[in-house]
Amino acid sequence: MTRRAMAAAALLFRSIASGQKRDFDFYPDFRNVFTPKARAGNPSITGGEILRQYAASLRAGKVPEIEIERRLGLIRDHRPALEIDMWNRVYTGPEPEFNQAPNAFLMQKAAGLKPGVALDYAMGEGRNAIYLAQLGWEVWGFDQADAAVRIAQQRAEKLGLRLHTSAVKDADYDFGRERFDLILFSWAMPLVPVERVVGSLKPGGVVVMECAADYVGRNGMLKMFDSLEITQYERIKAKADWYNRMETEVVRLVAVKTR
Ligand SMILES: C[S@@+](CC[C@H](N)C(=O)[O-])C[C@H]1O[C@@H](n2cnc3c(N)ncnc32)[C@H](O)[C@@H]1O
Incomplete structure (x- = not known):
């Protein structure tokens, strides 16, 4: 096995071990990239409008309608589970994105x-x-x-x-x-x-x-x-x-x- 394949396997093992759901893979990008961009463009934007813009951007990227509905449904109805999964990814990811020394x-x-x-x-x-x-x-x-x-x-x-x-x-x-x-x-x-x-x-x-x-x-x-x-x-x-x-x-x- 090459080094890269071993690293990918280790990452996959860590994500499975920490209970991360592949179905939730889209969420970190929605939360940490798409939403801040939408808010920067319009600070008073509502949650509903962000979802409408997200759906439109997925459609423009030719994402199938059934997948768009699945993502919107999860964001509307399962936000707490999405949040926990996202934070678990942060802590088990390959690169620490935060100060690991005490504050x-x-x-x-x-x-x-x-x-x-x-x-x-x-x-x-x-x-x-x-x-x-x-x-x-x-x-x-x-x-x-x-x-x-x-x-x-x-x-x-x-x-x-x-x-x-x-x-x-x-x-x-x-x-x-x-x-x-x-x-x-x-x-x-x-x-x-x-x-x-x-x-x-x-x-x-x-x-x-x-x-x-x-x-x-x-x-x-x-x-x-x-x-x-x-x-x-x-x-x-x-x-x-x-x-x-x-x-x-x-x-x-x-x-x-x-x-
Ligand atoms: C930016 S991190 C800070 C973690 C830690 N205090 C530190 O300084 O390293 C924010 C943390 O808040 C947790 N968190 C967010 N909302 C929470 C909630 N409602 N109840 C418990 N933990 C929550 C997240 O899971 C995440 O670990």
């Missing part, structure tokens, strides 16, 4: 905190959870991408560390009440009512968050954590941990639960 802002902030109980919200493959566990934190974390959570657990096991993980959507995660000394949002944001998350922070607990400015919109991060005392907020141009590691507008926040 630099987290490293700065964790240096000033006494280790306690931490939640890594949408933890991905655990680069930050593992970092915190190495510092002595008891780390809980979840992510909808089951392949990512498996990678985190395998890495933790190799390092002799314990992580409490769940492969679930945030909507299905049991946050509990006043459990965490630290909640980390690294290139992630709450998609459940933020009170559920803030309620799981202990008095004195801290939220550390970093993401691209366009995740949260103008002042979105400040509004989101308005019930806490925001002790640091910055909006800077920096190399993204994600977004193909582009230079982009990054927002960072530290907020404390004072009562």
